[in-house]
Amino acid sequence: MGSENTVEEQGTDTPGARSLRLGVAGPVGTGKSSVIAALCRALSEEMRIGVVTNDIYTDEDARFLKAEGVLPEERIRAVETGACPHTAIRDDVTMNLLAVEDLEQDFAPLDIVLVESGGDNLTATFSPSLVDAQLFVLDVAGGGDVARKGGPGIGRADLVVVNKVDLADHVGVDVPQMVDDATRAREGAPVLALSGKRWGTVEQLCEWVRGLHRRHLSGTHVPTDPGPMAPHFHADEEGGYLHSHV
Amino acid sequence: MTHGTAGLLLLADGRLPAGGYAHSGGLEAAVRTGRVRDTADLGRFLTGRATTTGATNAAFAAAACAALRGAGADAEPGEEQQTLTRLAVLDTELDARTPSPALRRVSHALGRQLLRALKAVNPHPLQQRMQQGPNHPVAFGAGAAMLGLTPVDAARGVLHESVSGPSSAVVKLMSADPFDAYRTIAELRGLLDEIAEDAAGRALDHPEDLPSYGAPLSDHLAEDHETHETRLFAS
Ligand SMILES: Nc1nc2c(ncn2[C@@H]2O[C@H](COP(=O)(O)OP(=O)(O)OP(=O)(O)O)[C@@H](O)[C@H]2O)c(=O)[nH]1
Ligand SMILES: [Mg+2]
Numbered sequence: 001m002g003s004e005n006t007v008e009e010q011g012t013d014t015p016g017a018r019s020l021r022l023g024v025a026g027p028v029g030t031g032k033s034s035v036i037a038a039l040c041r042a043l044s045e046e047m048r049i050g051v052v053t054n055d056i057y058t059d060e061d062a063r064f065l066k067a068e069g070v071l072p073e074e075r076i077r078a079v080e081t082g083a084c085p086h087t088a089i090r091d092d093v094t095m096n097l098l099a100v101e102d103l104e105q106d107f108a109p110l111d112i113v114l115v116e117s118g119g120d121n122l123t124a125t126f127s128p129s130l131v132d133a134q135l136f137v138l139d140v141a142g143g144g145d146v147a148r149k150g151g152p153g154i155g156r157a158d159l160v161v162v163n164k165v166d167l168a169d170h171v172g173v174d175v176p177q178m179v180d181d182a183t184r185a186r187e188g189a190p191v192l193a194l195s196g197k198r199w200g201t202v203e204q205l206c207e208w209v210r211g212l213h214r215r216h217l218s219g220t221h222v223p224t225d226p227g228p229m230a231p232h233f234h235a236d237e238e239g240g241y242l243h244s245h246v
Numbered sequence: 247m248t249h250g251t252a253g254l255l256l257l258a259d260g261r262l263p264a265g266g267y268a269h270s271g272g273l274e275a276a277v278r279t280g281r282v283r284d285t286a287d288l289g290r291f292l293t294g295r296a297t298t299t300g301a302t303n304a305a306f307a308a309a310a311c312a313a314l315r316g317a318g319a320d321a322e323p324g325e326e327q328q329t330l331t332r333l334a335v336l337d338t339e340l341d342a343r344t345p346s347p348a349l350r351r352v353s354h355a356l357g358r359q360l361l362r363a364l365k366a367v368n369p370h371p372l373q374q375r376m377q378q379g380p381n382h383p384v385a386f387g388a389g390a391a392m393l394g395l396t397p398v399d400a401a402r403g404v405l406h407e408s409v410s411g412p413s414s415a416v417v418k419l420m421s422a423d424p425f426d427a428y429r430t431i432a433e434l435r436g437l438l439d440e441i442a443e444d445a446a447g448r449a450l451d452h453p454e455d456l457p458s459y460g461a462p463l464s465d466h467l468a469e470d471h472e473t474h475e476t477r478l479f480a481s
Contacts, residue, residue, distance in 0.1 A: 057476050082268030083418050083478040092263035094359045 019050070019110040020216040021100055022209070023089065023126035025153055026137030028119030031163040033061050034196050035137055035205070036114050040070035042206045047111040047213070050103035051076045052096060054088055054118040061116055075107060085118025093130040100130070111213060122151040125226040132223045133158040133212055138182070140164050144173040147182035147191075154182060156226035159190050159208055166195040253393035256367075257386070258403035260410055264363040265356065270415035270479035271295060271408060275467035277419045278474075285426040288416060292409045292430055296438060298461040300408040303383040304445035305456045306340045307404040308397035310387025312449035314372065315396070330375060333384060335453045340381045343458040346465035348472040350381075352481040357385035364389045398446035405438045418478055 024032045033053070040049055049071060053061035059078030066073045077099045081088035088096055100113050115131055117124060126134045136157035138146050141164055147154060154160055160182050168175045175193050182191040192208065194201045215221035260266055273291065276282040282291050313332040344350045358379035365373050370392040380388070383404050390400035413427040448456060471477060 056478065080268060080480045082480055084267055087267055091261075092265060092267060094263050094363050095265040095268065098359060098362055 019104050019113045020133070020213050021113050021115065021131045022212070023115045023117065023131035023134035024137060025089065025117045025124055025126060025134055025157070026119070026161075027121060027142060030119070030137045030139040030142065031161075031194075031196070032116050032119065032137050033064050035135065035161060035163065035194070036116055037065055037068045037070050038196055038202050039114065039206065039209060040065075041068075042202055043112075043209065044071060048107065048109065049075065050100075050107055050110050050113040052099045052103065052113065052115045053078050054081045054085055054096065054116060055079075056081060056083060056085055056118055075103065077103060081118050086120045086124040089115075089117045089124065089130060090127045093127055096130055112209070122146070122149060122153060125153045125157065128223045128225045132216060132221065134226070135159050135161055136226075137161045137163055140168045140173040140175065140178065141171050143171075144178045144181075147178050147185060150185040152226040154185055156186070156189070156224065158212070158224070159192060160186060161192050161194050161205070163194045163196075165193045165201070166197045250393065250395045250399060253395050254390070254399045254403055257389055257393060257395070258406045260407065260414060262360075262363060262367075265359040266407065266411060268480045269352065269356070269411060270419065270481065271412040272464050272468060272471075272481065273412035273415050274419055274477060274479045274481075275471040275474075276464075277416075278471075279467065283420070285422060285430060288413070288422070288427060289430045289433065292412060292434060293437065294461060295408055295412065295464075296405060296434060296441060298459040299464070300405050300438075301441045301445065302340075302343055302457055302459050303404045303408060304401035304441055305448055306336055306381070307383040307387035307390065307400040308442075308445045308449040309451070309453065309456060310336050310384045311391045311395065311397045311400035312387075314388050314391035326372065326375070329372070330377075332453075333380065333388060334377060336456075337377065337380045337384050339453040339456060340384060343460070344381075344465075345460070345462075346468045348468045348481070349465065351472075352468075353381045353383075354379040356382040360385045360389060364392065368392055396446070397449035398442055401442040401445035402438070405442055409434060409438070415479060 024035055026032055036051060043049065051065060051071060053065065055061050055078060062076050062078035065076050079088065079095045079099050096115060100115065103113055104110055117126065134157045136153035138160065140162060162175065162178055162182060165175050179191050179193050192204055194205055196202065212221060256262065273282065276291055282288055310333055313329050313336065341350055344353060360382060361373060361376065361378065376388065386404050387400040390403060409431050413431050416422045416427045417424050468481060471481060
């Protein structure tokens with residue numbers, strides 16, 4: 001990696017002039033890789049796509065996507081983030097940024113680069129210095145309450161996906177209620193109920209991505225930062241205190 | 247060190263966003279194989295690291311810094327080319343001193359990341375013309391010069407990183423008191439200063455004459471670590 005790369009790296013940072021960089025965040029196992037696989041499968045005829053995966057250990061997610069055969073293997077790159085998956089998408093994006101820039105250069109022109117964050121907790125969101133927009137993926141198996149808990153990803157990601165709705169009956173989750181809760185936590189911003197097993201929902205996700213890509217090209221999409229961890233409340237004997245992470 | 251202190255602190259800060267946090271400087275493999283079990287072991291590990299890889303890297307960082315000093319925006323075109331050539335020779339010489347392909351890959355990746363970060367943090371005309379993935383010490387030395395630092399600063403910074411990386415990783419790898427881990431560094435500071443001065447003294451040597459201290463077991467462990475299934479750190 002890197003040693004043979006003598007081509008100039010210049011930050012092509014004018015939006016629209018380079019690919020749309022779309023982050024996929026969310027807790028462990030909610031279906032981030034599956035969402036990416038579904039998008040690649042459904043959109044690869046109409047868009048030129050690259051994928052960057054993040055893993056704590058080795059390159060599990062990249063291997064999964066390669067095995068799915070949704071994209072030519074060389075368009076899927078793994079970044080190993082060490083013990084801090086959230087650091088790689090917010091505090092220190094350099095590894096991911098280089099991976100994205102490499103893909104854009106090696107396969108120019110690309111329409112979209114999807115970046116999967118390593119599964120983390122509800123507070124991990126992408127920095128706008130790495131992506132133009134982000135999905136935050138929850139699943140019904142994590143419980144219907146999660147959407148109400150809010151946090152920067154749920155509250156302010158460009159789209160919240162409530163995944164695995166095919167399992168709702170098995171885990172006793174009321175999907176319309178969960179979508180409602182998320183919509184309220186987001187003050188009306190979009191929420192999509194998704195299942196990889198239901199084509200119609202995947203098509204809705206694709207429509208959202210197409211719309212975003214059009215706005216990116218026309219320069220009307222404004223990247224927003226869901227923000228770092230919001231100040232939150234810790235209960236203690238004195239009745240609690242507000243606590244903010246920087 | 248009468249000038250440039252602020253620049254050195256910036257460059258040598260482990261929190262500089264250049265991807266260093268994903269590496270343990272070989273400590274993870276040493277812990278996994280039972281070679282580092284407690285703080286006393288950590289002290290020995292860091293001493294070994296400082297006097298082998300650390301000392302070699304410090305010499306190359308100092309030399310890279312010396313090569314670039316003065317080659318600023320107002321440098322003659324010929325002078326600039328000379329600097330770039332000297333950096334490239336240093337890079338090749340350091341490759342030759344790094345027998346483990348895994349460690350060469352890590353060093354080039356870290357060098358590339360540092361250069362990418364510095365392009366944004368402290369833009370300099372030579373950054374675009376430099377080889378994009380130099381060994382980390384070469385990138386560090388060049389970056390130090392671009393911040394107006396001297397060869398001894400570059401050596402100090404690289405040595406600091408070579409011991410502070412493992413010391414902050416240790417609490418994730420074994421049951422260790424973070425205070426003890428940093429006490430270990432504090433106890434090494436005399437040695438680190440000595441190595442840095444020595445490295446700076448050779449900054450103008452012919453690249454082929456720069457030191458080549460080795461630790462074959464570390465090279466071997468690094469090879470093994472690269473393919474290990476459940477590692478927390480990339481190296
Ligand atoms: N039933 C059902 N299972 C799904 C769906 N989407 C994903 N899964 C399953 O959920 C599990 C986790 O999916 P992944 O896509 O690997 O999740 P992830 O978020 O990428 O996981 P990490 O990267 O480990 O955090 C796998 O077993 C998937 O097959 C879905 O829509 N319905
Ligand atoms: Mg995944």
